[in-house]
Each structure stands twice: as structure tokens, then as C-alpha cells.
Amino acid sequence: MSDILQVSGVSKCFGDVRVLDNVDFSVARGEVVCVIGPSGCGKSTLLRCINYLIEPDAGTIRVNGVYVGREPDKSGRMRRQKASALDRVRPSVGFVFQQFHLWPHLKVIDNITRGPITVRKIVRAKAEADALRLLERFGLSAKAHTYPSELSGGQKQRVAIARALAMEPDLVLFDEPTSALDPEIVGQVLVLMRELAMSGMTMVVVTHEIGFARQVADRVVFIDGGRVVEQGTPDEVIERPKNERLRLFLRSIDLSGETAVNSR
């Protein structure tokens, strides 16, 4: 079984709104999956359900075959896991937030090492050496001992990615990693993510960057109305979309891309 992530039958309602409707979704080791869809379609909710930042109403999530959040008891009924069990699976799933969520009271290096030291129980000296190596790879060596408030948006997001990678996860989830960045900085982060994908990291990326999806993704998943409507290779989904809603969505993104260029 090469699937690193298996999501099956996940549903979530916020009040009366059904945000996720019986979603099945799996990711193979080393695969890069881009999730696209109109805003409010449930793609971020899906990502947050995967590491249980949001508790789904129904369905199961497994990472490397290990249940996340809820698991069957002896009689086969699904039960909520103990918090400690959840904390044991979470380190294997990295999460990169749209708004970075770096910890402002810690220096860049401490942002990266705090997880490995407190959660993975790695000695400080080794954690710091590893963190410096990551920062060097990301072109941020000079920033190791500054506070996050002194970084630009693109640098913040690169540090946030380094923080996720320092935990040596099996899988990294990216929740619109470039949506909070200035257009001219988006490239820095995307280049880094492409390099990461090339290195064989398993990634699930919620994004509006269709160009990135086309170039980097092994598979593109289109979600609409809380359901997976269409999925396949970038070539199938982006160049030859079958679903009418997907066609509309791609066209609207194209148009907004053009207007952004024209207005500059």
C-alpha cells in the first residue's frame, strides 16, 4: 500500500452549510497534489480536517495507515482519539498556513527548532545545526537570529516552510501559501516549493496558482460545493476540463490574472 494519506467519507457542516460532503481523497508517497476550486468550496476545510485542526462530522483520515483524530475501537465503532494519540500523529503531517503564523516572540531559529526540541525530543545542538542547514538551503542564513517582524512576507513564508520541514514530516499540507504575498514575491515561494516537490516530498497544495499546478502537480483535484468534482493530471484537468463548473472556474481565474497584469 503506497498511499500515504487516505481520506474517506469526510463530511463537515458549519451550521446549516455543508462545507464538505462525503469526500474521498488519497495521496501516494512522493505525489504532489494541487487542490483548486472557487473560494468557499471547502478546500481549506479539507486540508484542516486532515490534521484535525477542524474536527470533521463524519469520515476517517489515515496517515501512513495510522488513524488521525478518530479511530475504531474493538467493536469497530469510531471513537475520538485521546489528545496524546493525536499529538503523536501530527508531527508527521507538516502544515503551512496562508498567514504564516510564525511565533513573533521567538527568533527565526527558535521558531524552527522549538518543535523538534519539544515534540521530537531532539537535542538543541543538533536541532539548531539542522535548522541552519534548512535556512541555508532557503537562502535565509543571515536571518537566523532576527525576529519574524523583521522579515518580508516571502521570507516569513519560507521560514514557515522550514519550520514544517524541520519536523521531518511524511507529508506537507500547504493552505494557499502564496495568497497573502505581494505578487512579485510569490515567485520566491513557488520556486522553493517546486524544489521541494522535486526532492520527492509528498505535498498537498491548496492554491490559486494555476501555473504552479500545471508545472509541478502530479495530480490536480477540483473541488466544488464540498465535493471532488474532477481530478486527473494537470493536462487533463487544466487543459481539457470536462466539467462545466471547472471550465467556468478556470476561465474566471484566467480573466482575473489578465486584469491584474493590465492594471500594473
Next chain:
Amino acid sequence: MAFDITVITGNWALFAQGAAVTLLVAATSVVVAFALAVPLALMALSRRQLLRWSAAVYLECFRNLPFIVILYIFFYGLPMLQLQLPEIATGIIALSCFASAYLSEIVRGAILSVPAGQMEAARAIGMSYIRGMWEIVAPQTLKFLIPPCTNTSISMLKETSVLSAITVGEITYQGLIVQGRTFAPFEVFLTTACLYWLMTSAFAALMGRAERSNNTTRSAPQTRRSLADQFLKIEA
């Protein structure tokens, strides 16, 4: 009638002793009250209804009663529970319970002021709730905690005067004793007032300094120069 300075010079030992007791009671109560306030705030923020409800009951009990009534209830109630404590201990317990209700609301507000994403990032990495609170959220609550906690601590220091009602030997009580000896209430309470003022203003100055040092270390200060640079960059 002239101001009689001998009332002060002749009884300075009693005033000094009273000031020491006031400081001791206030300091101990602030520490105990804060130790009660943190779990109360966490209970109030809990997902479990029973915990939230218990915290709410506690809060309503202590916030909606005058302190002197709470003090009398502890003073006469604890012995009925077979708990014979010195007056000063009873006073510290009553004041701590009273103030912890206010402090817990301050702590709760400070925790809510830290963006939710901070805790999410901690949990996503695999930190437990308690560790996330301790490592990530707590340090960021300091700047929200210091100003209101200064206020509450000063109120507590002043509130210790009520302990004179159960014969705790703090400044107000010693003042009453000196007044009984000398029949010079104006001199006595003017001295008492000066002593309270000295203690509260010294404490406020100390906390003001703590607040400033806490603020400057976290982020690069926005100087006029750096603001100007930003605007120039936009135009360029």
C-alpha cells in the same frame, strides 16, 4: 490646632510594622490570586461545559459581592468548617479569592487576544494544548496582562485595609490603634494615606518599567525614519 508631628515620630515603629504587614498580605494575595486565576481562565475557555459552568459560578460569586462581606463570611465560616486559621491567613485567602475572579477575566481576555493561528501552528506541529499554551501563547499574553494586572494589584493593595475589620495588623489597623492612643485622627490617617500612596506609586512605576522593557524587545520600533522610508518606497 496645630499639626502634631510627635504623633508620627512617637509611633513610627507601629506604622512601619503595619506597612510591612500590608506589603506581605498584598504580595502573597497577588501571587495566590494569580495562581487561581490562570486555571479559572483556562476553565472558562474550555470546551467542556462543566468546567466553563464551574468557572462562571465562581466568578459570579466573588465578583458580585462587596469584599468586606466575603471577608466576614470567610472569617466566621472557616471556623464552622473546623478550620482555625490566624486572621492574616483568613484575610489572604479571602482577598485572593475575591481578586482571582477579576484576574481570571484579565487572563482570559489576554489569551483571546493572541491570534488563534498561533495555537494552531503549535498544535499542527504536535505540541499538546498545555505545551502550546506555555511555549507559544503565554509569552505573548504578557503585553496584554501587565497593564490591567497592575491596576488590579493596586486595587488589592488598597483593599488590604479592609482586613483591619478582622484585626489583621496592617497599616489601617495600626493607624486605628495609634489614633486610640493619641486622639489625633487627622495626623494618623494623613500618615496612613502617605504610606499607601508611596507603596502603590512605587509599584506602578515598577510595572511601567516592566511594560516598556517587554514591548521594546519584541519588535523593531517604528521610528519616524522607518515610517518615512516605507512611504518613500511606495512612491518609488
